[in-house]
Amino acid sequence: xxxxxxxQSVRTLFKLDLLSRFGSTHKRGVKYRILQYSNYLFFVxxxxxxxxxxxxxxxxxxxxxxxxxxxLTIAATITLxxxxxxxxxxxxxxxxxxxxxxxxxxxxxxxxxxxxxxxIYCYLHNLIVCFLLMLPFYISxxxxxxxxxxxxxxxxxxxxxxxxxxxxIANIIAVPVMKLMNVVxxxxxxxxxxxxxxxxxxxxxxxxxxxxxxxxxxxESESLFSSGTIQYxxxxxxxxxxxxxxxxxxxxxxxxxxxxxxxALRFLYIFLISAVLGVIAYFVCTKEYYKTxxxxxxxxxxxxxxxxxxxxxxxxWALLRREFYLILRSFNYSFQYFAMACAAPVMVFFxxxxxxxxxxxxxxxxxxxxxxxxxxxxxxxxxxxxxxxSISREGNCFYHTKIIPVTYTTxxxxxxxxxxxxxxxxxxxxCLVSGIYYTTDAGGHLLSAMDVGAxxxxxxxxxxxLTSLYMLIDIKSPTFNxxxxxxxxxxxxxxxxxxxxxxxVAILYGVxxxxxxxxxxxxxxxxxxxxGGDIGNIYLILSLISxxxxxxxxxxxxxxxxxxxxxxxx
Amino acid sequence: MLKISHLVKTYPKSDRxxxxxxxxxxxxxxxxxxxxxxxxxxxxTIKCLTGILPFDSGTIEICGYDIQKEPIKAKMHMGYVPxxxxxxxxxxxxxxxxxxxxxxxxxxxxxxxxxxxxxxxFRLEYAIDKQIKSYSHGMKQKICxxxxxxxxxxxxxxxxxxxxxxxxxxxEIIAHMRExxxxxxxxxxxxxxxxxVKKLCHRVAIVNEGKLIDxxxxxxxxxxxxxxxxxxxxxxxxxxxxxxxxxxxxxxADMRPDIPVKENAEEADNKDTEDEAAAEEKIDSAAVVExxxxxxxxxxxxxx
Numbered sequence: 001x002x003x004x005x006x007x008q009s010v011r012t013l014f015k016l017d018l019l020s021r022f023g024s025t026h027k028r029g030v031k032y033r034i035l036q037y038s039n040y041l042f043f044v045x046x047x048x049x050x051x052x053x054x055x056x057x058x059x060x061x062x063x064x065x066x067x068x069x070x071x072l073t074i075a076a077t078i079t080l081x082x083x084x085x086x087x088x089x090x091x092x093x094x095x096x097x098x099x100x101x102x103x104x105x106x107x108x109x110x111x112x113x114x115x116x117x118x119x120i121y122c123y124l125h126n127l128i129v130c131f132l133l134m135l136p137f138y139i140s141x142x143x144x145x146x147x148x149x150x151x152x153x154x155x156x157x158x159x160x161x162x163x164x165x166x167x168x169i170a171n172i173i174a175v176p177v178m179k180l181m182n183v184v185x186x187x188x189x190x191x192x193x194x195x196x197x198x199x200x201x202x203x204x205x206x207x208x209x210x211x212x213x214x215x216x217x218x219x220e221s222e223s224l225f226s227s228g229t230i231q232y233x234x235x236x237x238x239x240x241x242x243x244x245x246x247x248x249x250x251x252x253x254x255x256x257x258x259x260x261x262x263x264a265l266r267f268l269y270i271f272l273i274s275a276v277l278g279v280i281a282y283f284v285c286t287k288e289y290y291k292t293x294x295x296x297x298x299x300x301x302x303x304x305x306x307x308x309x310x311x312x313x314x315x316x317w318a319l320l321r322r323e324f325y326l327i328l329r330s331f332n333y334s335f336q337y338f339a340m341a342c343a344a345p346v347m348v349f350f351x352x353x354x355x356x357x358x359x360x361x362x363x364x365x366x367x368x369x370x371x372x373x374x375x376x377x378x379x380x381x382x383x384x385x386x387x388x389x390s391i392s393r394e395g396n397c398f399y400h401t402k403i404i405p406v407t408y409t410t411x412x413x414x415x416x417x418x419x420x421x422x423x424x425x426x427x428x429x430x431c432l433v434s435g436i437y438y439t440t441d442a443g444g445h446l447l448s449a450m451d452v453g454a455x456x457x458x459x460x461x462x463x464x465x466l467t468s469l470y471m472l473i474d475i476k477s478p479t480f481n482x483x484x485x486x487x488x489x490x491x492x493x494x495x496x497x498x499x500x501x502x503x504x505v506a507i508l509y510g511v512x513x514x515x516x517x518x519x520x521x522x523x524x525x526x527x528x529x530x531x532g533g534d535i536g537n538i539y540l541i542l543s544l545i546s547x548x549x550x551x552x553x554x555x556x557x558x559x560x561x562x563x564x565x566x567x568x569x570x
Numbered sequence: 571m572l573k574i575s576h577l578v579k580t581y582p583k584s585d586r587x588x589x590x591x592x593x594x595x596x597x598x599x600x601x602x603x604x605x606x607x608x609x610x611x612x613x614x615t616i617k618c619l620t621g622i623l624p625f626d627s628g629t630i631e632i633c634g635y636d637i638q639k640e641p642i643k644a645k646m647h648m649g650y651v652p653x654x655x656x657x658x659x660x661x662x663x664x665x666x667x668x669x670x671x672x673x674x675x676x677x678x679x680x681x682x683x684x685x686x687x688x689x690x691x692f693r694l695e696y697a698i699d700k701q702i703k704s705y706s707h708g709m710k711q712k713i714c715x716x717x718x719x720x721x722x723x724x725x726x727x728x729x730x731x732x733x734x735x736x737x738x739x740x741x742e743i744i745a746h747m748r749e750x751x752x753x754x755x756x757x758x759x760x761x762x763x764x765x766x767v768k769k770l771c772h773r774v775a776i777v778n779e780g781k782l783i784d785x786x787x788x789x790x791x792x793x794x795x796x797x798x799x800x801x802x803x804x805x806x807x808x809x810x811x812x813x814x815x816x817x818x819x820x821x822x823a824d825m826r827p828d829i830p831v832k833e834n835a836e837e838a839d840n841k842d843t844e845d846e847a848a849a850e851e852k853i854d855s856a857a858v859v860e861x862x863x864x865x866x867x868x869x870x871x872x873x874x
Contacts, residue, residue, distance in 0.1 A: 186701075303700050303701030303703055303704035304700070304701055305662070305699050305700050305701075306662050306665070306699060306701075307699050308662070308664055308665060308668070308699075310664070310668055310671075310678055310681055310682040310685065311668070311678055312671070312672060312675075312676070312677055312678045312681070313672045314672070315672060315673055315675070317672075318668075318669050318672030318673060319673075321669070322658065322661070322669050325660060325661060325665070326658060326660050326661075329660040329701075330660065395656075396654060396656035397656050397657065397658055399617075399620075399622045399652060399656065400656075400658075402620070402621050402622040403620045403621055403622060403645060403648075403650050404645065404670075404673045405641075405642045405643075405645040405646040405673060405674065406642070406673055407642060566624050567624060569581075569582070569623060569624075570622065
């Protein structure tokens with residue numbers, strides 16, 4: 001049965017897949033529908049904004065710079081790399097990690113039929129992603145370059161042709177990625193360390209590249225399209241195989257820079273590359289898919305063994321230890337919390353360095369303390385937003401917190417201590433990194449020791465305030481929506497609220513400190529800041545506001561906590 | 571040991587009273603059965619008395635401590651086994667029991683002795699150091715029971731404890747319930763198994779639509795024992811002569827349908843031939859899977 005193949009089975013499986021995704025006939029309330037339509041509107045608005053941005057960029061490159069093929073090569077490179085990344089995620093998620101594999105294998109269908117049915121879905125997903133990513137670039141190019149009607153059909157064709165490369169590559173790399181994921185299963189600490197290193201690496205690479213590029217532009221007579229820059233883009237377009245083939249196919253339609261034979265050759269190259277990758281993907285998938293999903297099912301419950309000695313600990317320590325292990329032993333949670341907390345100082349450093357190099361030259365060195373404060377608070381928000389799922393994460397085990405002979409205050413305090421503690425370490429490291437660099441000659445003495453100390457105090461008060469505020473949000477409205485592994489199935493609404501609040505605070509604090517670092521401020525006869533003067537009084541005002549926020553959030557969380565906690569019904 | 575007085579509980583956004591003025595008292599050394607249909611209010615009552623759910627009115631005392639006024643002292647004397655067997659699956663069995671023991675302040679030597687004894691009793695010695703997520707349904711139930719008993723509570727509350735357990739484990743839990751009561755402690759459990767309740771409980775209460783309808787002795791009262799099923803069926807409003815007769819017949823008679831022996835033998839012969847062919851196929855596919863099975867064993871090595 002497992003070796004047979006029938007298109008009828010594939011059709012049935014595909015229909016089943018579509019039904020399970022989009023076939024819900026459950027009638028939702030008005031509130032839900034309003035939220036749903038708002039989400040669609042939000043998506044459309046963001047996409048429209050993106051298209052506008054792409055159009056402006058196209059105009060800049062094509063009209064001002066005269067860079068046509070170069071622009072299209074850059075566009076093809078970015079969109080194809082992005083589509084490959086998205087497609088790889090889709091393939092891994094749908095083909096290998098989807099929980100329905102075990103259920104489908106119970107039916108009289110073969111592994112090949114399941115593979116084909118799911119592959120059709122993955123390809124359609126990839127098709128939509130490619131069209132959404134690529135068409136805005138190509139159509140913008142057509143509009144700016146004055147393309148004929150027929151050219152737009154060519155763009156459509158090139159986009160269709162472009163869908164194969166990312167899809168085949170995704171299918172090839174998904175298998176080794178899955179095998180690697182199976183190998184590192186239960187190696188939590190190792191995965192955490194690798195994740196931190198990768199996050200820091202990618203972030204550092206991205207911001208360093210961005211900084212280098214911006215510096216390069218600044219050096220090149222402050223113009224994006226100086227002769228040096230144009231030469232740089234041209235060299236890139238000449239060597240960016242096979243992306244320049246796609247660009248030349250799009251480009252060829254308008255300017256006829258290439259002969260029909262040359263265009264046909266480009267088409268043949270793309271076709272051959274796609275065909276070769278397609279054949280490799282076919283053999284890799286048909287050979288490995290069934291084995292890989294069987295292995296996944298067999299090892300789904302594979303766990304580790306750990307011999308420990310029985311030992312009595314204090315109640316608080318026992319609670320803290322349990323919470324720590326539950327976070328560490330979950331890839332999702334340890335990534336959201338520990339990885340972000342550890343990576344934050346590196347991110348703060350690179351963000352700050354880039355912002356400083358841009359901002360201090362255009363606005364002056366005075367903005368540096370406010371900028372540092374804003375960047376640190378943004379990362380503090382990301383780290384402590386984890387506290388906004390402190391109750392929700394208990395999931396089906398929430399009852400446990402109610403039956404144990406430990407006061408709700410103690411339980412809350414322990415979680416509070418863990419979240420605020422890790423965030424505090426992150427803030428200390430962030431301040432140290434910024435302090436060490438910017439109080440030296442290498443950093444241009446953009447920060448003083450007093451600045452670093454004040455930034456630390458304000459950030460630390462905000463760590464405590466935001467942690468207690470986020471925990472309160474979850475106590476008031478927890479969502480026990482957990483999956484089979486006991487982890488939250490999707491981003492909690494409380495996390496979104498926490499992020500909005502935190503980023504708003506960061507922007508308000510940062511902008512306040514930056515603006516009044518070069519605009520004099522006075523209240524009555526009290527001259528708070530003067531032009532070029534120190535911003536000690538700004539720190540004082542922000543500290544006072546933070547202390548008020550601290551008092552309010554702590555009392556909101558801990559006053560009458562028992563009553564609020566007792567009302568939570570699992 | 572446990573005293574519930576005029577307990578009333580209504581769920582938010584619901585006009586139905588889940589528990590309606592229930593009162594009863596449990597004595598030291600007894601096993602008390604709590605019966606009722608699905609949705610009758612058994613689990614809600616248990617969740618109120620364990621502190622999981624707030625309630626509208628009434629009082630609940632555990633060993634003389636009011637669950638609302640002195641919750642910590644009350645909970646200190648209670649062990650609870652939930653019906654859904656939810657535990658922290660990322661922890662190992664030993665880590666989980668140690669965690670619970672820490673919360674109940676059980677000294678190291680005592681917890682080690684109890685944990686070893688219970689692990690042996692429930693045949694969990696080889697799994698106790700493994701992560702709970704790898705446990706079967708029954709094993710999770712057993713680790714919940716061990717955690718609930720690690721501090722030897724005076725009141726042991728179990729919500730449908732025998733669901734999904736193998737016969738051996740059921741027998742072991744029953745034996746332990748009896749042992750626990752022999753020490754002067756009390757066991758309070760809800761169940762749908764009337765036969766078990768009849769044999770095990772000293773007293774029983776039947777609830778229906780949130781109300782306590784009947785409470786009577788079973789120990790030493792043969793008439794009550796004999797009438798338990800009928801009383802339950804009548805109280806829960808499901809009594810019909812035909813259904814009740816069917817139930818009694820199922821309890822006492824052999825329900826196995828007859829099999830025409832000769833035809834079956836022929837079919838079995840044919841099936842054997844088919845099975846041989848299928849076995850050859852299976853060997854081929856097993857060779858494919860073998861590699862992954864070996865890897866599965868390897869994955870059970872030390873992780874953290």
